[in-house]
Amino acid sequence: MAQERVVVIGAGIGGLATALRLAHAGLAVTVVERAAQPGGKMASRSVGAKRVESGPTVFTMRWVFEELFAESGACFEHHARAEPAGLLARHAWTRHERLDLSADLDTSAAAIDAFAGLREAEGYRRFCARSAEIYRTLEGPFIREGRTGPAGLAQRVGISGLGDLWRIQPFSTLWSALGGFFRDPRLLQLFGRYATYCGASPFTAPATLMLVAHVEQVGVWTVAGGMSALAKAVADLATERGATFRYGAHVDRIVTEGGRVSGVLLADGERIPADRVVCNADATALGAGLFGPEAAPMGERLAPAERSLSAVTLCADAVPSGFPLAHHNVFFSGDYRAEFDTILRRRRLPDDPTVYICAQDRTEAGPEPTGPERLLMLVNAPAGGRERPLTPSEIETCATNLSRRLEACGLTLAMASPPVVTDPAGFERHFPGSAGALYGRAPQGWASTFKRAGARTALPGLYLAGGSIHPGPGVPMAAQSGRLAAAAILQDLDSTARSRKTAMRGGTSMR
Known part of the structure; x- marks a missing residue:
């Protein structure tokens, strides 16, 4: 197995899980990532002098990571610190209507x-x-x-x-x-x-x-350092197990020879040979041909109505007042059906959005912060980042409507520095081919869940992982997809290794 070469495209959590598992098994693993750090959507942004988590903030299904680390000869608790949350989230509709959900x-x-x-x-x-x-x-x-x-x-x-x-x-x-x-x-x-x-x-x-x-x-846990720290912990352990990471490297296409994968070609012309390739990118990027025509049929093409939601996020450093923020907070719109009709049918931002806020400096055990706090604010948006990007005027209106919804629930924010805004077009730039959709295919109806691709593809040597692949979106599910991709590769290698070439009558030979 040490001679089996695997290239993992993308250092999102699915790719990281695959790389860790395969490196521990003794395969020669190279992870190629266009960004400067691991994590994919598990990232942070600079706001003034602070780093604000800009992606997923809720950590659940801890068993996925405990098993991933155990499979790799390590203990999760020794590499990441996660504290259980007693208060799951604080919800508000008006100044006087609030409800806390607990574990x-x-x-x-x-x-x-x-x-x-x-x-x-x-x-x-x-x-x-x-x-x-x-x-x-x-x-x-x-x-x-x-x-x-x-x-x-x-x-x-x-x-x-x-x-x-x-x-x-x-x-x-x-x-x-x-x-x-x-x-x-x-x-x-x-x-x-x-x-x-x-x-x-x-x-x-x-x-x-x-x-x-x-x-x-x-269980909901709060990870010390944020979810980007969890991604780094997986990447660091994969490195310890022998995986090589190439950051700032853009894959131009997946190369095939003789009807099977043979490596990847980088944008600068370098070719990295591989016996197997794991594509940890959005399935629509593969389907759009962003990794070459040979691999395109292994991806998918989604109509706008089939895409999952996108978002407008604001990473802020602000002083909140008038509302007792918890770590996770949701401020609900006045008409939920109208909100989703506007987003998914009219393909517009709602006038009255539901707002999620992660107050990243607030913990249940610690004292209430004084001064500006790190806040991630999010409203749902249509995934039209490619064909219909939002205008600056629409973004400004969105921020105004967001503030209006917060004020209706009693919360006001005094910004210590300008917030960093990411819209669907921004997510498309970070994750090309997605059109800004954050979760791949939207689950609409009972059969949509089964339309997601699995780890194996019809192209020999090509495997898939990530939030747009089975079993679905979210940090633990994407990590699980990486585990499934690694398991598929190890099973396929084991099946091949236990077979021997045999001469048969009739001039036919088979493995």
């Missing part, structure tokens, strides 16, 4: 009782039970095993498990399923927001996304 089910149920009444609290308990059932049904066959089609999933769960698959309501939308647990429109809004974790609308996303509630209840 403890009873604490959250009591808060919902005080906020919306006993019936809604009882509905919350039933909702959590259903969420856990959905997660248990899908974790093994779908998340861990990488079954990417309905037939494979049904085969994996067996006859006895088909009833479980039916009970997770695969043909219902998230919004309609939530109506069986909640009547309060604010709670429908709160739990419907789980669809946006995958870049979708709660009105079209499948009900299976209720599993997010269980994922959060099992």
Whole structure:
């Protein structure tokens, strides 16, 4: 295996997971990354003299990383420090309507009782039970095993498990399923927001996304140094295991010879030979031919309506007042359906957006910060960064509407320095071919989940990883896709190694 050469395109968390696992197995791994550092979307931006996390901020499904590190002969706790969160998020609708969700089910149920009444609290308990059932049904066959089609999933769960698959309501939308647990429109809004974790609308996303509630209840952690520090920890361990990282290197195309992958060609003309290539880029970048015509059929092309949500983000250093910020905060719009209709049907920014804020200097154990704080603010946006970039006027209006929504909930911000804004066109520049979509294909309807490509492709030697690949978006899922890609390569190598060339009558030879 030491002579088997693997090139990983992209140092996002999926590519990092693949590189770590394969380097530990003894393969010669080279990671080629166009940026100057690892992490992909797990990045930070300079705002004044500070670094503000500009990508994912919620760390869940810790077991994915614990297993990844263990598979590589290391202990997760020795390389990354993550503290459990008791308060999951603080939610607000107006100055007087606020609700905290906690990791403890009873604490959250009591808060919902005080906020919306006993019936809604009882509905919350039933909702959590259903969420856990959905997660248990899908974790093994779908998340861990990488079954990417309905037939494979049904085969994996067996006859006895088909009833479980039916009970997770695969043909219902998230919004309609939530109506069986909640009547309060604010709670429908709160739990419907789980669809946006995958870049979708709660009105079209499948009900299976209720599993997010269980994922959060099992544990949300805050990573010391932010999620970019977690990416660096994986990259550092991969380096220790023998992987080579080439930053500032742009892959022009994937090279093939004799109908299989033979390496990559960089933009400066350098060719890096490889027996196998793992493409940890958005599947649409591959499908658009950004890595050459031979590999393009292994990717996908998405119509604008098929893309997941994009965002407008503001990385800020500001002094907040009037609202008791937690680490994670959500300020909901007045009309959720109108908000998503504007984004996904009219392809415009909403006049009244829901705003997410990660107050990165706030912890449950520590004192309240004094002076300016690092804030990541995010509103959902259509993924039109390629064909219809937002104008400066639209960005300015977006910032005004964002401030108006915060002020309606009692929060005002005094900026210590100009915020750093990233819009869908900015995400397209950072991640070419995506059109700014943050999560690949949007989960719309029961079958969309199965349209994501798996680790193996029809082009021999080419494998896929990342948030646009099975099992889906988000840091732990993207990391899991990297583990699945590494497992596929090791399985394929093992299968080949145990076969020997044999002469057969008729002049045919086979491995």
